[in-house]
Amino acid sequence: xxxxxxxxxxxxxxxxxxxxxxxxxxxxxxxxxxxxxxxxxxxxxxxxxxxxxxxxxxxxxxxxxxxxxxxxxxxxxxxxxxxxxxxxxxxxxxxxxxxxxxxxxxxxxxxxxxxxxxxxxxxxxxxxxxxxxxxxxxxxxxxxxxxxxxxxxxxxxxxxxxxxxxxxxxxxxxxxxxxxxxxxxxxxxxxxxxxxxxxxxxxxxxxxxxxxxxxxxxxxxxxxxxxxxxxxxxxxxxxxxxxxxxxxxxxxxxxxxxxxxxxxxxxxxxxxxxxxxxxxxxxxxxxxxxxxxxxxxxxxxxxxxxxxxxxxxxxxxxxxxxxxxxxxxxxxxxxxxxxxxxxxxxxxxxxxxxxxxxxxxxxxxxxxxxxxxxxxxxxxxxxxxxxxxxxx
Amino acid sequence: xxxxxxxxxxxxxxxxxxxxxxxxxxxxxxxxxxxxxxxxxxxxxxxxxxxxxxxxxxxxxxxxxxxxxxxxxxxxxxxxxxxxxxxxxxxxxxxxxxxxxxxxxxxxxxxxxxxxxxxxxxxxxxxxxxxxxxxxxxxxxxxxxxxxxxxxxxxxxxxxxxxxxxxxxxxxxxxxxxxxxxxxxxxxxxxxxxxxxxxxxxxxxxxxxxxxxxxxxxxxxxxxxxxxxxxxxxxxxxxxxxxxxxxxxxxxxxxxxxxxxxxxxxxxxxxxxxxxxxxxxxxxxxxxxxxxxxxxxxxxxxxxxx
Numbered sequence: 001x002x003x004x005x006x007x008x009x010x011x012x013x014x015x016x017x018x019x020x021x022x023x024x025x026x027x028x029x030x031x032x033x034x035x036x037x038x039x040x041x042x043x044x045x046x047x048x049x050x051x052x053x054x055x056x057x058x059x060x061x062x063x064x065x066x067x068x069x070x071x072x073x074x075x076x077x078x079x080x081x082x083x084x085x086x087x088x089x090x091x092x093x094x095x096x097x098x099x100x101x102x103x104x105x106x107x108x109x110x111x112x113x114x115x116x117x118x119x120x121x122x123x124x125x126x127x128x129x130x131x132x133x134x135x136x137x138x139x140x141x142x143x144x145x146x147x148x149x150x151x152x153x154x155x156x157x158x159x160x161x162x163x164x165x166x167x168x169x170x171x172x173x174x175x176x177x178x179x180x181x182x183x184x185x186x187x188x189x190x191x192x193x194x195x196x197x198x199x200x201x202x203x204x205x206x207x208x209x210x211x212x213x214x215x216x217x218x219x220x221x222x223x224x225x226x227x228x229x230x231x232x233x234x235x236x237x238x239x240x241x242x243x244x245x246x247x248x249x250x251x252x253x254x255x256x257x258x259x260x261x262x263x264x265x266x267x268x269x270x271x272x273x274x275x276x277x278x279x280x281x282x283x284x285x286x287x288x289x290x291x292x293x294x295x296x297x298x299x300x301x302x303x304x305x306x307x308x309x310x311x312x313x314x315x316x317x318x319x320x321x322x323x324x325x326x327x328x329x330x331x332x333x334x335x336x337x338x339x340x341x342x343x344x345x346x347x348x349x350x351x352x353x354x355x356x357x358x359x360x361x362x363x364x365x366x367x368x369x370x371x372x373x374x375x376x377x378x379x380x381x382x383x384x385x386x387x388x389x390x391x392x
Numbered sequence: 393x394x395x396x397x398x399x400x401x402x403x404x405x406x407x408x409x410x411x412x413x414x415x416x417x418x419x420x421x422x423x424x425x426x427x428x429x430x431x432x433x434x435x436x437x438x439x440x441x442x443x444x445x446x447x448x449x450x451x452x453x454x455x456x457x458x459x460x461x462x463x464x465x466x467x468x469x470x471x472x473x474x475x476x477x478x479x480x481x482x483x484x485x486x487x488x489x490x491x492x493x494x495x496x497x498x499x500x501x502x503x504x505x506x507x508x509x510x511x512x513x514x515x516x517x518x519x520x521x522x523x524x525x526x527x528x529x530x531x532x533x534x535x536x537x538x539x540x541x542x543x544x545x546x547x548x549x550x551x552x553x554x555x556x557x558x559x560x561x562x563x564x565x566x567x568x569x570x571x572x573x574x575x576x577x578x579x580x581x582x583x584x585x586x587x588x589x590x591x592x593x594x595x596x597x598x599x600x601x602x603x604x605x606x607x608x609x610x611x612x613x614x615x616x617x618x619x620x621x622x623x624x625x626x627x628x629x630x631x632x633x634x635x636x637x638x639x640x641x642x643x644x645x646x647x648x649x650x651x652x653x654x655x656x657x658x659x660x661x662x663x664x665x666x667x668x669x670x671x672x673x674x675x676x677x678x679x680x681x682x683x684x685x686x687x688x689x690x691x692x693x694x695x696x697x698x
Binding site: 040194199223237 | 401651
């Protein structure tokens with residue numbers, strides 16, 4: 001009937017056009033990779049996030065908080081559909097959780113167009129921090145290139161003359177090797193991009209052996225790293241080539257799978273489990289009590305993201321929909337909240353300005369393999385691409 | 393390109409090819425004798441790998457877990473055959489594809505329910521985690537050498553089984569002409585169940601061997617299943633010899649393509665493009681090989697049916 005054909009669309013249009021009002025409850029969309037070989041990363045971030053939520057009594061910023069969790073299975077299309085569902089059906093007023101940069105770049109237009117703030121506990125691609133920067137993006141982790149710039153600096157400090165580079169062929173992999181090459185002063189022997197999710201590295205390792213580099217720099221997070229390091233050791237290359245990695249390739253998730261062959265490896269990170277501040281001691285103790293394992297840097301990122309949200313929501317008095325007020329609160333939050341990293345700041349393009357450490361894998365008193373902080377390698381380090389962002 | 397690199401990549405290709413053979417052998421027998429397209433073959437590979445990982449964790453020993461996993465998967469294969477797949481022999485290929493595809497989906501979900509969504513750990517035996525020095529100075533991963541050894545041993549065993557034993561004769565007769573074999577008094581039903589169980593055990597062996605190198609995860613069977621089908625099409629349906637030649641061909645072409653094409657492309661393309669295009673071209677290469685073989689020999693290289 002002609003009349004009803006207009007009623008339904010009209011009703012829907014009115015419902016969607018409902019004016020924004022101060023939220024009574026915080027509904028956070030947690031979109032992450034929770035299955036498959038890289039699923040462990042999302043689980044770590046989620047566990048860190050949930051720990052902070054639990055310690056805050058289930059309320060972030062004093063508001064009752066509900067977390068809607070979804071698994072993107074490392075598929076950008078799935079991620080985009082889930083983001084749309086969270087924004088339209090579940091009506092979340094904040095989003096967080098994405099692990100991988102290719103998924104992040106796929107879901108970002110949806111989140112930005114919905115004018116919902118996104119707090120990054122991991123992936124912070126250069127596509128969203130440089131020319132494409134936006135007030136709705138806030139990274140609580142690191143700019144994608146930072147750990148790799150730190151590793152390049154570390155390789156310089158050890159006097160490594162040449163390096164063979166490997167990373168997966170996706171945005172964060174490209175960011176990684178770009179960052180390493182920016183600071184590294186030696187010769188780059190080769191730059192190889194493996195397939196994202198690849199598990200058998202026999203072909204790549206044979207090439208490494210034939211090239212005889214002094215150093216191998218590999219960025220291979222999650223299950224890729226587990227396989228790569230196991231195969232690297234099995235091929236006897238650990239005696240021939242010095243392996244340097246960012247913290248993503250040598251944290252507890254990979255250590256618990258590979259074990260003793262990793263002792264003595266150096267890596268770079270924005271956090272170490274033995275950082276000397278009260279917030280960190282509390283984080284590590286509570287995490288070990290709740291989950292019976294040592295936290296990874298991913299868990300710290302999830303935990304810190306929740307702390308930042310807590311501080312910002314409190315400072316903005318719950319006005320999550322108010323772009324100016326909430327963004328101002330977010331920008332100040334790292335200095336006001338007591339995070340396990342200590343005091344740090346946020347740059348205008350939505351990336352942290354913080355220290356990066358060199359860590360080493362050693363055995364602690366109980367015989368567990370842990371990542372001990374050795375030194376600060378980059379101090380108050382900024383995102384290189386902040387110069388392209390026009391925001392203040 | 394140095395001789396060491398050539399040797400290492402050749403060994404890698406051999407290793408991959410022999411593992412494909414384990415899967416292709418079972419698949420070609422089932423397709424050849426029962427005329428059934430069994431997509432669930434990849435699921436048996438996955439279940440074999442998961443059972444191997446669980447038994448290895450429970451017993452603490454790789455070698456103890458291996459026969460347990462093979463036996464358990466063979467039993468599961470036999471049960472699957474008797475309960476479900478037996479009814480599909482008379483049906484057309486489309487019905488078989490649909491039914492076995494459903495088995496894939498069900499198997500994936502069952503595995504996810506029992507073992508969780510994340511991959512589980514399967515480590516090689518402690519003694520084989522390091523390299524072995526080969527003549528020429530190459531240090532090659534000892535576990536991969538084991539895989540090559542196991543694959544070659546299975547190939548030899550299957551050859552002896554199929555050409556020198558009575559059971560093998562029955563299998564060849566059934567592959568050649570099922571109706572005639574039944575008319576000659578062969579108990580086809582038991583033969584089929586036995587062949588299926590053997591195929592399942594071979595899948596489990598492949599899963600147990602590849603699990604430590606790849607990852608024991610939900611859906612691990614799908615990718616390798618496609619390659620196994622390419623192998624049996626190239627080699628000829630129903631022929632074990634064809635499966636061996638086909639799998640070695642596919643293994644070597646795939647590994648060499650992945651290893652050397654990016655190098656060749658690197659000469660005139662930027663690294664990111666070369667690294668993306670190389671593996672893509674390498675996988676196209678396999679299908680090109682298949683098309684060429686089919687053009688000259690539509691029945692495959694060693695067809696079982698005359």
